[in-house]
Amino acid sequence: MNGILTAAAAAALMIALSPPPSQAQAQTRVVPFPGAVRPTTAPPKGPPGPVPHMPDGKPDLSGIWNGQRALPNQPEPEMVPWAAALTKQRTENYSADDPEARCIPAGVPRATPYHYQIVQTPSLVLMLIEGNIHTFRQIFLDRKEHLKLSQPLWYGDSIGHWEGDTLVVDTIGFNDKFWFDMAGHPHTSQLHVIERYHRRDFGDLEVQVTIDDPGAYTKPWVVNRVSTLETQIEISEYVCNENNTDTLHLVGR
Amino acid sequence: MQKTMSCGVLLFAMPLLAHHSFEAEYDFNKQIKLTGTVTKMEWMNPHAHFYVDSKDESGAVTHWNFELGAIPVLLKQGWRKDSLKVGDQVSVEGFLAKDGTKGMANARRVLLPDGRRVFGGSSADTNANQ
Numbered sequence: 001m002n003g004i005l006t007a008a009a010a011a012a013l014m015i016a017l018s019p020p021p022s023q024a025q026a027q028t029r030v031v032p033f034p035g036a037v038r039p040t041t042a043p044p045k046g047p048p049g050p051v052p053h054m055p056d057g058k059p060d061l062s063g064i065w066n067g068q069r070a071l072p073n074q075p076e077p078e079m080v081p082w083a084a085a086l087t088k089q090r091t092e093n094y095s096a097d098d099p100e101a102r103c104i105p106a107g108v109p110r111a112t113p114y115h116y117q118i119v120q121t122p123s124l125v126l127m128l129i130e131g132n133i134h135t136f137r138q139i140f141l142d143r144k145e146h147l148k149l150s151q152p153l154w155y156g157d158s159i160g161h162w163e164g165d166t167l168v169v170d171t172i173g174f175n176d177k178f179w180f181d182m183a184g185h186p187h188t189s190q191l192h193v194i195e196r197y198h199r200r201d202f203g204d205l206e207v208q209v210t211i212d213d214p215g216a217y218t219k220p221w222v223v224n225r226v227s228t229l230e231t232q233i234e235i236s237e238y239v240c241n242e243n244n245t246d247t248l249h250l251v252g253r
Numbered sequence: 254m255q256k257t258m259s260c261g262v263l264l265f266a267m268p269l270l271a272h273h274s275f276e277a278e279y280d281f282n283k284q285i286k287l288t289g290t291v292t293k294m295e296w297m298n299p300h301a302h303f304y305v306d307s308k309d310e311s312g313a314v315t316h317w318n319f320e321l322g323a324i325p326v327l328l329k330q331g332w333r334k335d336s337l338k339v340g341d342q343v344s345v346e347g348f349l350a351k352d353g354t355k356g357m358a359n360a361r362r363v364l365l366p367d368g369r370r371v372f373g374g375s376s377a378d379t380n381a382n383q
Contacts, residue, residue: 093277094274094275094276094277095273095274095277096274096277096278098273098274098277100272100273101272101273101274101277103299113323113325113326114323114325115325130325131272131298131299131323131325132272132299182274233328233329235325236324236325236328238298238299238323238324238325239297239298240272240298240299242297242298243295243297243298243299243300243301243302244299244300245300245302246272246273246278246299246300246320249278249350249351249352249354249357250273250274250277250278251277251278251351251352252277
């Protein structure tokens with residue numbers, strides 16, 4: 001293509017090259033919202049079929065799941081003034097200081113586009129996280145009390161129990177170093193996250209996240225997400241620091 | 254070997270990178286489109302990169318460093334480690350780096366040697382839900 005494109009031609013070109021409508025992420029818009037982008041359409045559904053069960057009768061959540069996607073029409077969190085101001089500052093600077101861009105752990109409950117694999121036993125559920133850093137979460141089903149931690153953690157201390165067919169994961173003990181999303185929603189070490197995992201059918205995992213942090217938010221708030229089952233691939237190796245050449249070029253505004 | 258730059262308002266939804274904010278690093282208003290020869294492929298996380306030498310009408314060669322998405326995202330979009338080979342002729346559409354680093358850009362679309370067009374994976378089409 002020769003010559004300078006006009007703005008209209010450029011727009012037409014980009015529309016013509018846009019991904020197909022099935023790619024819901026292409027139909028999103030940015031707002032200050034946990035998840036950074038508020039989806040306008042529901043995520044696609046996973047493969048159909050019945051929910052598999054463990055020998056103990058509990059639903060089997062094992063499998064490779066696509067990164068959690070927020071459902072449309074999620075509420076905005078109500079922040080205390082310092083948190084609102086910080087989020088605004090981070091967003092207006094195009095999230096140039098996002099720790100995740102430095103290969104820092106994403107913490108909980110940040111959603112990513114990467115897969116995670118659930119490995120379930122009666123006493124322990126593991127989440128093998130493909131990226132942003134290649135790591136894991138441990139959810140202990142065999143104790144009822146949180147550990148008395150000597151220092152706060154990136155992923156906190158998670159204990160779980162079953163409420164019917166829903167795995168309820170209760171996590172405290174976080175440090176305050178990670179962002180909830182690319183918009184830059186902050187938190188404090190008072191953060192308490194409750195995740196409710198419900199395998200609706202074979203291919204869809206509903207995840208309801210309640211975020212309670214009186215240090216940064218005026219009241220607890222809830223985000224509803226879904227992961228779809230990935231049946232075609234394995235989670236891949238992901239070494240974030242191998243080629244992270246962006247850091248010097250994240251200039252923001 | 255041709256190169257076209259454009260400054261225009263793009264009408265699609267603002268995209269984000271999987272690993273870092275797109276607009277922290279690249280400029281939507283500085284679109285690049287060029288053809289050239291692949292000189293190197295880096296199949297690594299958090300972003301794959303490929304390098305292209307492109308010659309303008311005067312014969313001057315520019316060395317381009319194009320950022321792609323993370324490998325898990327690229328795999329889903331049809332990329333493979335050997336999708337681009339040194340010596341391949343490719344056509345690339347993308348966006349220039351904000352900080353003005355010469356030859357640095359984000360690839361939004363790449364036309365592969367076999368005619369397949371794939372998304373860059375990192376700029377506009379990755380899962381932005383994070």
